[in-house]
Amino acid sequence: MAVNPSNPAWWTSDDTSTWERVKEAMRRDWNQTRHDFGSKFGQDLNQDVTDTVRQAVGASPIPGPHVANDEEAWSDEAAVRYGYGAALSPNYRTHAAWGPELEAQLKSDWESMGSGRTWDDVRLAVRYGWTHSPRIAS
Numbered sequence: 001m002a003v004n005p006s007n008p009a010w011w012t013s014d015d016t017s018t019w020e021r022v023k024e025a026m027r028r029d030w031n032q033t034r035h036d037f038g039s040k041f042g043q044d045l046n047q048d049v050t051d052t053v054r055q056a057v058g059a060s061p062i063p064g065p066h067v068a069n070d071e072e073a074w075s076d077e078a079a080v081r082y083g084y085g086a087a088l089s090p091n092y093r094t095h096a097a098w099g100p101e102l103e104a105q106l107k108s109d110w111e112s113m114g115s116g117r118t119w120d121d122v123r124l125a126v127r128y129g130w131t132h133s134p135r136i137a138s
Contacts, residue, residue, distance in 0.1 A: 083129025
């Protein structure tokens with residue numbers, strides 16, 4: 001791993017992934033706050049403090065840019081089931097949390113099924129299934 005001069009020597013890709021998740025959750029929260037106070041630059045993302053905290057710690061997926069939080073959006077049963085099942089599968093047990101390596105493996109496996117649906121179409125629903133499973137950390 002190449003050393004980034006702007007990061008301390010102990011910084012890992014996991015730290016970067018965590019930071020990116022926290023940063024995005026906070027960005028969404030700030031956009032919601034600006035909307036709530038009437039700013040023309042805010043956006044109603046149906047984001048409250050519970051959503052922000054759950055997203056920051058990886059307990060809830062972060063919807064795509066400009067997409068409001070909506071539990072009903074996770075009605076994509078096939079994709080949610082795939083994520084939920086993957087979280088319980090021995091094939092993925094080495095992954096304690098959602099991250100770039102896990103996502104790459106899930107994407108590859110999803111695409112190899114030939115469902116006719118792109119990873120971008122199902123990614124958030126798969127992550128929702130993963131994060132809402134009762135998986136046992138290894």
